[in-house]
Amino acid sequence: MRTNHRVLAATATTAGVLATALLGTPPAAGARAVPELASRATGTAVTGNGTGNGTIGGDLLAGHGIIAPAGVKPPPKTEASSYVIADADTGQVLAAKDPHGRYLPASTLKTLTAVTLIPRLDKNRKVKPSEEACNVEGSAVGIVPEPIYKVDDLMRALLMVSGNDAAVALAEANGGLKKTLADMNKEAHRLQANDTVAKTPNGLDAPGQRSSAYDLALIARAGLALPDFREYISTKVAKFPAPKDDPKKKKKKRRDDSDASESPRPAYYEMANHNRLLGRYKGMLGVKNGWTSKALGSFVGAAKRDGHTVIVVIMHHPGGFWEEVSKLLDWGFAARGKAAPVGRLVGPVPDPTPSSSPLAVRPSPSASADGVGAARARGEDPASKGSGPTTPLLIGGGALVVLALGAYGLRRRRKTTGDTAD
Numbered sequence: 001m002r003t004n005h006r007v008l009a010a011t012a013t014t015a016g017v018l019a020t021a022l023l024g025t026p027p028a029a030g031a032r033a034v035p036e037l038a039s040r041a042t043g044t045a046v047t048g049n050g051t052g053n054g055t056i057g058g059d060l061l062a063g064h065g066i067i068a069p070a071g072v073k074p075p076p077k078t079e080a081s082s083y084v085i086a087d088a089d090t091g092q093v094l095a096a097k098d099p100h101g102r103y104l105p106a107s108t109l110k111t112l113t114a115v116t117l118i119p120r121l122d123k124n125r126k127v128k129p130s131e132e133a134c135n136v137e138g139s140a141v142g143i144v145p146e147p148i149y150k151v152d153d154l155m156r157a158l159l160m161v162s163g164n165d166a167a168v169a170l171a172e173a174n175g176g177l178k179k180t181l182a183d184m185n186k187e188a189h190r191l192q193a194n195d196t197v198a199k200t201p202n203g204l205d206a207p208g209q210r211s212s213a214y215d216l217a218l219i220a221r222a223g224l225a226l227p228d229f230r231e232y233i234s235t236k237v238a239k240f241p242a243p244k245d246d247p248k249k250k251k252k253k254r255r256d257d258s259d260a261s262e263s264p265r266p267a268y269y270e271m272a273n274h275n276r277l278l279g280r281y282k283g284m285l286g287v288k289n290g291w292t293s294k295a296l297g298s299f300v301g302a303a304k305r306d307g308h309t310v311i312v313v314i315m316h317h318p319g320g321f322w323e324e325v326s327k328l329l330d331w332g333f334a335a336r337g338k339a340a341p342v343g344r345l346v347g348p349v350p351d352p353t354p355s356s357s358p359l360a361v362r363p364s365p366s367a368s369a370d371g372v373g374a375a376r377a378r379g380e381d382p383a384s385k386g387s388g389p390t391t392p393l394l395i396g397g398g399a400l401v402v403l404a405l406g407a408y409g410l411r412r413r414r415k416t417t418g419d420t421a422d
Contacts, residue, residue, distance in 0.1 A: 055100065056192055057093060057214060058343035067096045069339035076327040080297075081316035084213040085332040088221050088302060088309035092341035094332055096213065099343070102195050103315040105211035107139070107162045107290030108298045109203035112196065112211075114159055114232070115223045116187040117170055117180070123152040123228065129169035138204055138292075140165040141240060141271060148241045157240060159232040159288060160273045167202035177201065192346050193218045205294050213313040218345055220287050220300045220311050233286030233302075236278050239268040276322050277301060281329065285309070297321050303329050308336060 055062040068074050075085065075095045082098040093099070128147035141163035143149060154170050157163035171180035184198040193215035199206035223229040244267065277284045283303040290298045297317035302309055310332035312325055 056194065056346055057099070061093065061096060061099045061214065061343040063096075064098045064101065067099070067342045069095065069335070069342055072335050072339045073331070075331050076324070078314060078321070078324040078328065079318055080314035080321065080324070082213040083312065083314045083328065084217045085328055085335075086217050086221075086311045086345055087332070087336050087341075088224060088311045088345075090341075091221070091345040091347075092336075093214075093217075093343035093345060094310075094335050094339055094341060096342060099214040100195055100212050101315070102210040102212055103298070104205055104209065104292065104295035105196075105203055105216065105290065105315070106205075106292045106295035106298050107164075107203040108216055108288050108300050108313075108315075109196075109198060109200070109209070109211060109290070110158050110162065110167060111216065111219050111223055111288050111300055112184050112188060112193075112198060113167055113170065113180075113201045114155060114229055115191075115219055115226065116184045117174055118155065118226050118228050120183070121151045121170070121173055123150065123155070125151050125173065127151060127154060127169055127173045129165070130172055133165055133168040133172060136164045136168050136202065136204075138164045138202070143169060144243045146243055148243065153241055155228070156232050156235060156238050157271065159229075159286075160235060160238060161271045162202075162274055162288070162290065164202040164204060167200075171201040188215070188219075189349070191215075191218050191222055191348050203290055203292075203295075205292050211315075213315050214345075216298075216300050216313045216315070217311050220302060220313070221345055222348070223287070224285070224302060224309065230285065233275075233288070234278070235273060235286075237270055237272050240271050242267060242269050275301070277303075277326065281326050287311075299325055301325055301329065303333075305333055308333070310336060 053059050053062055060067050066075070078097075080097070082101045082103060084096045084099050085094045086092065087094060126147050127149050129143045129145055129149070131145055134143050134145055139162045141157035141161055143154075143157075143163075143165050149169070151170065151173060154163070154166040154173075157166035158170065168177070171177050174180045174183065180201055181198055184201065185196075188194070188196040188198065193211070195210065195212035196215045196219075197208055197210050199209035203209075223233070273286065274289060275284070275286050278286055281303060283305040285302045285304055287300040287302050289300075295316065297319070298313075298315045299317070299321055300311070300313050302311045304310075310329055312328045312332060314321055314325060314328070317324075
């Protein structure tokens with residue numbers, strides 16, 4: 001009796017299709033299992049988070065000029081090259097200008113640092129900064145290589161006074177610069193902030209580093225959902241640990257050789273928030289401003305009035321922007337609920353659902369033995385129950401098992417009749 005090779009081929013093909021469907025087998029070489037998270041302005045959006053031309057947040061946000069709704073007064077003028085005005089509660093983008101334009105973020109990138117590290121670091125953990133962290137250029141809170149700082153202190157310094165040194169110290173506490181930058185970029189992609197690439201934890205200009213007004217709005221919205229983030233950005237004045245006097249230093253002497261009576265050095269000093277709108281603009285919650293000679297001025301701000309929060313982001317502004325930001329916020333509150341949105345702030349990429357693949361959950365022999373032993377200890381008969389994680393194979397993959405058994409039977413029959421393979 002000869003084997004029907006066509007039946008074998010059909011069986012193998014059908015089994016392969018079922019394996020792909022049931023077990024999540026990777027697609028053929030060159031195929032993509034999921035849409036690529038590419039540039040927002042030209043790339044492909046995750047299903048459900050982009051529309052039409054593939055721009056995340058909506059078709060209109062692909063534009064480079066001013067994008068404003070019809071039927072309402074246009075947004076006030078600003079010298080910023082890019083901006084976004086959004087309703088933080090609904091996610092509606094109310095108006096924008098070059099929202100996906102990629103610019104240097106300066107210290108507004110510290111919002112991503114905070115959003116990434118706040119959930120990862122214990123706020124009460126003590127940190128001893130390295131000499132490298134203490135000597136970072138630019139704005140600094142003035143840390144020293146002593147274990148006198150909590151993560152909580154460094155986060156305040158990061159967001160209140162834009163401490164570049166605090167940013168590096170926090171990165172060290174998270175396992176180092178390389179790991180922290182990887183975590184930041186992973187978080188950016190999770191938030192679908194795909195215009196953003198972090199090369200530093202503090203926003204100091206670096207080759208390849210970039211963000212967009214749209215992305216910074218996404219990051220700010222994510223930060224506002226974190227209680228600690230909201231507290232840090234809204235704090236006007238806070239105490240920061242100061243190093244104690246060195247006991248080895250000689251005391252000053254009076255002319256009569258008696259010790260001079262000196263007031264003890266305080267164990268802290270005060271730092272004030274750099275956001276000039278805190279306490280000046282009604283409802284201002286805060287967030288972050290930044291500036292470098294290449295990035296120019298940038299600002300991420302959020303304010304809350306009558307139970308509604310509006311976010312304004314500006315990038316690449318050549319001069320003072322505080323008054324312009326105030327007017328953009330005013331326009332946002334006036335237009336919210338009245339103007340048709342020009343886009344929306346998308347949500348994060350959904351967490352992957354647990355795989356139903358039997359291969360992904362197949363226990364190791366030792367794990368199976370442990371499970372049997374535990375069942376017997378409870379007075380249960382393991383043989384009378386499903387084998388735990390392998391049960392989905394018997395249910396979801398029933399058809400696959402039947403086909404596999406059929407193929408096996410054909411192979412056995414072929415061997416017993418002396419047939420040879422082609």
